[in-house]
Amino acid sequence: MIVKSLSETLSGMWSLLVGMKVTAVNFKSPQITVHYPRQVTNLDGYRGHIELVPSDEDPTKSKCIACSNCVRICPGACISLKASKPKKKAAPEKTDAPSTANEAQPESKKEAPPKKAKPELQSFVLDYNYCCLCGLCVESCPSGALRYSSDVYVAGFTRQEFVYDLLSRLQYQAQKKEQ
Amino acid sequence: MIEAIPTQFIIIFVGLLAIMAFVGLNAVVLVYLERKVAGFIHRRPGPYEVGPPCFPHGILQPLADGLKLVGKQIFTPRGADSFLFWLAPMISIAPAIVCFIAIPFGPYLQVINTNVGLILILAFTGINVLALCLAGWASQNKYGLIGAARDISQGVAYEIPLLLVVLSVVFMTGTFNLFDIADGQGAWPWQWYIVYQPLAFILFFICALAETNRNPFDLPEAESELTAGFHTEYSGMAFACFFLAEYAYMVVAACIIAILFLGGFQGPVAPGIWWFLAKVYVLLLIMIWIRWTFPRVRFDQLLNICWKWLIPLAVLNLLITLAVIAL
Numbered sequence: 001m002i003v004k005s006l007s008e009t010l011s012g013m014w015s016l017l018v019g020m021k022v023t024a025v026n027f028k029s030p031q032i033t034v035h036y037p038r039q040v041t042n043l044d045g046y047r048g049h050i051e052l053v054p055s056d057e058d059p060t061k062s063k064c065i066a067c068s069n070c071v072r073i074c075p076g077a078c079i080s081l082k083a084s085k086p087k088k089k090a091a092p093e094k095t096d097a098p099s100t101a102n103e104a105q106p107e108s109k110k111e112a113p114p115k116k117a118k119p120e121l122q123s124f125v126l127d128y129n130y131c132c133l134c135g136l137c138v139e140s141c142p143s144g145a146l147r148y149s150s151d152v153y154v155a156g157f158t159r160q161e162f163v164y165d166l167l168s169r170l171q172y173q174a175q176k177k178e179q
Numbered sequence: 180m181i182e183a184i185p186t187q188f189i190i191i192f193v194g195l196l197a198i199m200a201f202v203g204l205n206a207v208v209l210v211y212l213e214r215k216v217a218g219f220i221h222r223r224p225g226p227y228e229v230g231p232p233c234f235p236h237g238i239l240q241p242l243a244d245g246l247k248l249v250g251k252q253i254f255t256p257r258g259a260d261s262f263l264f265w266l267a268p269m270i271s272i273a274p275a276i277v278c279f280i281a282i283p284f285g286p287y288l289q290v291i292n293t294n295v296g297l298i299l300i301l302a303f304t305g306i307n308v309l310a311l312c313l314a315g316w317a318s319q320n321k322y323g324l325i326g327a328a329r330d331i332s333q334g335v336a337y338e339i340p341l342l343l344v345v346l347s348v349v350f351m352t353g354t355f356n357l358f359d360i361a362d363g364q365g366a367w368p369w370q371w372y373i374v375y376q377p378l379a380f381i382l383f384f385i386c387a388l389a390e391t392n393r394n395p396f397d398l399p400e401a402e403s404e405l406t407a408g409f410h411t412e413y414s415g416m417a418f419a420c421f422f423l424a425e426y427a428y429m430v431v432a433a434c435i436i437a438i439l440f441l442g443g444f445q446g447p448v449a450p451g452i453w454w455f456l457a458k459v460y461v462l463l464l465i466m467i468w469i470r471w472t473f474p475r476v477r478f479d480q481l482l483n484i485c486w487k488w489l490i491p492l493a494v495l496n497l498l499i500t501l502a503v504i505a506l
Contacts, residue, residue, distance in 0.1 A: 009488065016473065023220045023472040033223040 043150040049128045050137060051149035052170045059174040062167060063145035066119040070137035070146060076130035079137060083119040121167060128154070128162040187291075191280065194290030198279040206426040210241040213467050220471045248422075251415035256319055259412065263317035268413065268420035271310035274303035275427035282434045283358040285444045285452035296357035297345060300435060304390065304428060308334035311392075311399060314421070315409035326408025329478060330399035333389060336485040337396075341386040343493035344379045347500040348372060348439050361443025373440040378496050380440045382489055387432035389481070392425065394470035398478055433462035
């Protein structure tokens with residue numbers, strides 16, 4: 001009887017030491033807390049509003065070829081884009097117009113012969129209020145110029161705040177990256 | 180005029196002021212330490228956000244907590260005995276501060292070197308039971324009352340093995356003077372009394388945990404059963420007084436353990452004060468570690484541990500010590 005309770009007590013005390021070891025091991029092992037605002041780890045599969053993909057040569061330019069496929073396919077009609085018209089005849093006009101609008105343009109213009117110029121994207125506005133997040137625009141884009149952003153901080157007081165000018169957003173992000 | 184004030188009085192006055200600062204500082208450090216250790220054991224960072232970037236890792240958290248407590252309204256519940264209700268936190272904190280005057284922090288750092296140092300500390304820590312009893316009883320609250328009842332039975336039960344264990348050390352040294360007890364041990368660990376009295380050390384540590392109401396013996400507070408036990412009804416600085424007192428008693432307990440069993444301020448190379456503080460903080464860390472490891476015991480288990488194991492073992496330890504001394 002005494003031996004039994006004694007051995008029980010000793011094994012109990014041993015279990016206390018084992019418990020202390022468990023907490024000590026956990027004390028030393030790395031933390032699993034994510035320091036949320038400073039460290040975000042779970043946005044890989046997140047589908048936010050769409051954004052423009054920067055082109056490979058110039059991060060301030062979009063890959064968009066202004067084909068308007070996205071505008072046509074959007075069930076909520078929330079995308080509106082404007083593009084400069086491809087000019088057919090007057091070659092000197094071409095070189096003039098881009099130089100006033102953009103500095104990086106002339107190179108691509110030189111390559112393109114006067115008969116077939118690419119339309120230049122001038123604005124790409126998304127009215128996120130009407131977006132149903134179907135993703136058809138992303139799927140239909142022939143040049144891969146659209147993707148889902150990981151922008152989770154979408155809250156505002158007015159509807160106007162959710163009308164995004166995606167082209168200027170792209171340029172702003174590119175500037176920020178350079179800095 | 181100045182000559183009329185006895186030097187001893189000035190020493191005690193200055194000493195008490197210094198001790199109050201020490202107690203407050205210790206509470207701040209221990210709160211931070213406790214929360215950080217708890218965090219690391221749970222594999223989270225603990226307090227992290229409070230403070231500007233020049234104070235990283237939430238190092239200002241205890242300060243913010245303290246300010247919050249100071250700013251809160253203190254409130255007497257309806258039906259409470261307001262005199263006893265407000266007396267209790269004062270009775271709790273005041274003896275905790277007095278306990279420190281007999282503790283030798285270093286060979287030259289002690290407020291009063293008295294022959295009854297150990298008895299003084301044991302007597303004053305005993306008052307805490309009364310304070311918690313008053314707090315629980317005066318607050319007209321069932322949780323408070325149950326907490327107070329638990330505290331008394333626990334305090335009374337654990338005082339016995341505590342005193343028996345202290346006696347065995349005192350019989351070895353022949354003195355209640357804490358300075359002499361620390362001085363009687365050598366600088367190296369094998370010259371400390373923990374080598375001669377290992378059982379006494381373990382028993383004293385367990386009893387100290389119970390006397391300071393620390394986990395796994397924190398039944399008077401028992402958050403999950405009694406909301407906060409005896410201090411359920413207290414807010415603001417009144418609660419902070421109990422809180423400060425709890426941490427102060429923890430430090431007192433760690434100091435006594437360090438002096439009785441770990442050589443006090445004795446240590447090689449470095450000055451005594453650093454050795455003393457290092458030993459005290461290691462003991463406090465172990466207390467915190469224990470708190471975040473073990474669940475709370477049930478009340479019958481608590482008393483069973485005491486009456487069935489601690490008291491017989493303490494008596495046995497005392498008898499063996501006496502026999503060895505007599506031989």
